[in-house]
């Protein structure tokens with residue numbers, strides 16, 4: 001892998017705003033992208049204590065000429081108050097994870113959704129015309145639902161521990177995607193029966209944090225009958241590399257993927273927005289190897 005150019009008086013700054021940020025993989029990813037592209041840029045993680053500090057950081061950074069930011073938990077919504085423009089899919093999802101400096105202020109984007117779309121293409125998971133079950137109805141589910149509807153899923157079942165939250169999420173998308181059938185279920189209901197009505201061959205996207213390190217045995221859904229209906233299981237968790245959910249999917253005969261490619265491609269999309277470039281799959285593959293080693297440390 002190429003090394004970054006030496007810092008000089010013209011080196012551009014990018015960064016991450018969130019709390020906490022100490023374990024983020026984004027600095028690794030973005031600094032290596034800059035090295036691969038030969039761009040004179042550096043990317044740092046900034047731990048922002050609260051929303052008051054967020055406002056100061058955003059305006060201060062603008063005054064200092066910072067070129068862009070990623071925004072992570074818990075500020076993906078709060079940051080929208082400070083933007084000059086927000087792209088349509090970020091408005092639909094209700095969250096911004098990328099800021100780009102423009103002449104008249106910060107512009108906001110959501111790259112979680114295009115990141116997931118590219119990851120699904122990369123892994124050759126076809127969504128168009130398929131049945132998708134979304135596990136969870138939080139922030140991550142929002143971008144995932146938007147992605148699968150954009151990709152033309154025929155049917156989506158939003159399955160959440162709290163059904164009302166699944167309903168609220170579905171409601172935000174039903175009008176915009178009338179061609180897709182969108183249903184909701186609570187985990188205390190007969191969701192397996194509901195899925196069986198439409199047959200087998202389901203694709204599951206696991207969007208909750210259940211199963212994330214150190215809770216490595218955690219499973220949002222334990223029923224074996226659920227896993228038997230899946231051909232593909234996609235987990236947004238990437239640590240551990242093989243989650244309990246993925247093991248269940250594979251034991252039932254399905255293909256399983258972790259969230260590392262989604263993380264990679266959302267970062268790549270941010271870099272593309274900041275720099276007006278396109279990053280090919282070869283560079284993506286190189287970065288992926290490095291990220292695996294980084295997380296394995």
Ligand code: ATR
Pocket residue numbers: 135136137138139140141160161162165207208209210219220
């Ligand atoms: P994020 O923004 O990371 O998606 P979130 O908004 O807090 O985080 O959403 C977490 C999701 O994980 C929710 O769908 C949550 O279910 P509830 O809406 O019922 O809270 C789900 N979740 C969290 N812990 C869970 C558990 N032990 N079992 C099943 N679902 C769980």
